[in-house]
Amino acid sequence: MPPIVEAFHASELESHLNTLPSGKARKSPIKDLKEDCELKELIQYKCEPEGEQGKQRVVCRPVLRLFRQCANGLTVETTAWEGRYDRTLETVTDAQSRAS
Secondary structure (H helix, E strand, O other): OOOOOOOOOHHHHHHHHOEOOOOOEOOOOOOOHHHHEEEEEEEEEEEEEEOOOOOOEEEEEEEEEEEEEEOOOOEEEOHHHHOOOOHHHHHHHHHHHHHO
């Protein structure tokens, strides 16, 4: 079972980056997350049944996740920290599901 990871608000991300879960300082500190770490994105899908009982169909909607991947191997999800959300994904999917 993986170790428990502390949850914290996105505004605290930079202050938590250079501290390991053990409380020790990271050997190669990240000075600037946006400069030092490449932005990556991942699209996951959230699928739920929709419609009345007996006539339900599964509708999947994309969920955009943003990550920063650093040269020292650190990868951290930054979706909330980035301060952006790609509403186009939601709009296109909703429009398609309404049309069908």
